[in-house]
Amino acid sequence: MGHFEFEKRTVAALAAGAFLVMSLFHSAAPAGWAQFRSPKRDRIEQPAKVMEVTGVKPGMVIGEVGAGRGYFTFWLSRRVGETGKVYANDIDRSALAAIRRTCAGEKITNIETVLGTVDDPSFPPGSLDMVFLVNSFHDLERPVELLANLRPSLKPGAVVVIMDRDAARPSVRARHFMTRAEVEETVGRSVFKLVRVETFLREHNLYILKAGRRPRSGPS
Numbered sequence: 388m389g390h391f392e393f394e395k396r397t398v399a400a401l402a403a404g405a406f407l408v409m410s411l412f413h414s415a416a417p418a419g420w421a422q423f424r425s426p427k428r429d430r431i432e433q434p435a436k437v438m439e440v441t442g443v444k445p446g447m448v449i450g451e452v453g454a455g456r457g458y459f460t461f462w463l464s465r466r467v468g469e470t471g472k473v474y475a476n477d478i479d480r481s482a483l484a485a486i487r488r489t490c491a492g493e494k495i496t497n498i499e500t501v502l503g504t505v506d507d508p509s510f511p512p513g514s515l516d517m518v519f520l521v522n523s524f525h526d527l528e529r530p531v532e533l534l535a536n537l538r539p540s541l542k543p544g545a546v547v548v549i550m551d552r553d554a555a556r557p558s559v560r561a562r563h564f565m566t567r568a569e570v571e572e573t574v575g576r577s578v579f580k581l582v583r584v585e586t587f588l589r590e591h592n593l594y595i596l597k598a599g600r601r602p603r604s605g606p607s
Contacts, residue, residue: 425458428458431588431589431590431591432459432521432550432588432591433588434459434462435462436587437548437550437588437593438462438463438466440585440587440593441517441546441548441593441595442517442546443463443466443467443517444466444467445466445467445468445470445471446467446468446470446471447467447471447516447517448467448471448472448473448474448514448515448516449463449467449471449472449473449474449515449516449517449518449519450473450474450476450501450508450510450514450515450517450518450519450537450540451463451473451474451475451476451518451519451520451521452476452503452508452518452519452520452523452533452537453476453477453520453521453522453523453524453526453527454475454476454477454482454483454486454500455477455479455482455522455523456482456485456486457475457482457485457486457489457498458521459519459521460473460475460486460498461489461495461498463519464495464497464498467497468497469496469497471497472497472498472499473497473498473499474498474499474500474501474510474511474514474515475498475499475500475501476500476501476502476503476508476509476510477500477501477502477503478502478503478504478505480502483500483501483502486498486500487500505527505528505529505533506528506529506532506533506536507532507533507536508533508536508537508540510537510540511540512539512540513539513540513541513542514540514542515540515541515542515545516542516545516546517545517546517547517548518537518540518541518545518546518547518548519547519548519550520547520548520549520550520551521550521551522550522551522552523551524549524551524565524570525551525552525563525564525565530573530577531573531576531577534547534574534577534578534579535577535578538578538579538598541598544597545597545598546582546595546596546597547579547595547596547597548593548594548595548596549570549574549593549594549596550588550591550592550593550594551564551565551570551591551592551594552564552590552591553565553566553567553590553591553592554566554569555567556589556590558589558590559590567584567592570592570594571584571594574594574596578598578599579596579597579598579599580596580597580598580599581594581595581596582595582596582597583595
């Protein structure tokens with residue numbers, strides 16, 4: 388065998404090996420991974436651990452407020468599986484269109500996009516086991532009103548998870564994020580009560596909420 392022919396075969400073998408590795412990598416990756424692969428973000432936000440800590444299970448129906456183009460949406464989709472469902476909400480039509488394109492391309496059938504308003508996510512009434520707001524709470528124009536309008540969509544005992552960067556953390560440089568005290572103060576004015584706060588992430592806090600008592604509509 389000539390030297391040139393040996394080099395050609397070596398290059399071909401290396402290329403085939405690389406293709407096999409990438410194929411195995413993608414087959415093990417979450418739905419939507421091809422478009423939203425972000426190892427750096429995964430290390431910072433640890434979506435698999437977040438879902439474990441907050442109790443996301445197969446078969447759940449989950450709403451996501453401010454889903455954007457679906458980074459966390461597709462993690463949720465894989466976790467709840469074929470028997471579950473994810474309602475991906477946003478006020479940005481183009482972001483929701485991007486989610487639908489990915490679903491069509493990857494044959495994902497357990498995600499439904501929902502166009503909402505600044506104070507109403509417009510989820511179906513009484514349908515949700517859990518709601519996530521990932522990196523969106525600090526951007527809400529009317530957070531107290533949105534939480535109030537979110538409540539009718541929850542099943543009894545449903546949990547709401549706010550995952551947001553803590554402006555007091557040294558690694559968080561953008562000052563438009565909220566501190567833990569600011570988030571807790573906002574939640575305190577809402578129809579929800581804060582159950583616990585998880586602080587294991589480098590930049591984010593997880594605020595676990597449950598519905599409080601409904602306000603009285605008239606005199607007792």
